[in-house]
Amino acid sequence: MDEAAHERIRAAVAAIPAGTTSTYGAVAAEAGLPGRARLVGRVLREDGHDLPWHRVLRADGTCAPHVAQEQAARLRAEGILVEGGRLPKAFRSRREP
DNA sequence: TGCTTGACGCGCT
DNA sequence: AAGCGCGCCAAGC
Structure with a gap:
């Protein structure tokens, strides 16, 4: 396995601002691993227990x-309303065109 | 040693 | 709008 990449992924997840979301x-x-969603x-499954993994959604804004x-x-607790298991586009503030 | 699986993504139908 | 297939790569069996 790639421990360096592993750590960068954790860092990238930890860097997601509260109240916003990102995608795998x-x-x-951001961790330098394009295409390795x-x-x-x-990583989140194995080591995500201490990270804000709930801020990470799929590319289309749906929850895993x-x-x-x-x-x-958890997202509701952060002030983000999830409708039908999907996240409103307006909340996708990270790495979006 | 080799095949299957999977917190995914994206293009095509 | 919804579904299908292919690509990526580490782990599990």
């Missing part, structure tokens, strides 16, 4: 199937 692809790209998911409930609840 964006986090991967899946790797981000792996495994944690959708938990994530939606």
Whole structure:
């Protein structure tokens, strides 16, 4: 495995401002691993327990199937309303064109 | 050693 | 709008 990349991914997730969200692809790209979105998911599964993983959504703004409930609840706590398991575009402030 | 799986992304139909 | 397939790569079996 790639421990350096692993750490950069954690850093990228930790750097997501509270009240905003990002995506797996964006986090991967910011960690210097473009196209490795899946790797981000792996890392969050293994080491995401101390990170704001709930701020990380899929590229289309939907929550990850495994944690959708938990994530939606946490996002609400951050002031982000999730409708139908989907996040309003307006909240996607990180790495969006 | 080699195949399958998976917190994903993106283009095409 | 919704679904399907392909690419990426580390882990698990």
